[in-house]
Amino acid sequence: MDKLLRSTCDALTASRIIGDDAQIASVIAEKIERYDMPPGARITLRPIGTTPQNS
Structure with missing residues (x-):
């Protein structure tokens, strides 16, 4: 699962x-x-x- 999280974080950064x-x-x-x-x-x-209620 570490690689799945890493690639997701990389995608969030690459897409700004x-x-x-x-x-x-x-x-x-x-x-x-x-x-x-x-x-x-x-x-x-x-x-x-923030929490789900106030975001």
Whole structure:
């Protein structure tokens, strides 16, 4: 899973969504294999200090 996270962080940096992956303060990751769904990722970015309720 480390390589999946690394490539995702690299893509966020290359697309200029974030300036540097060193800005990432927290990661929650879970690998789920579902054969009834296409592969993909769900990514949520929030500024530090926000929660889902106030972002």
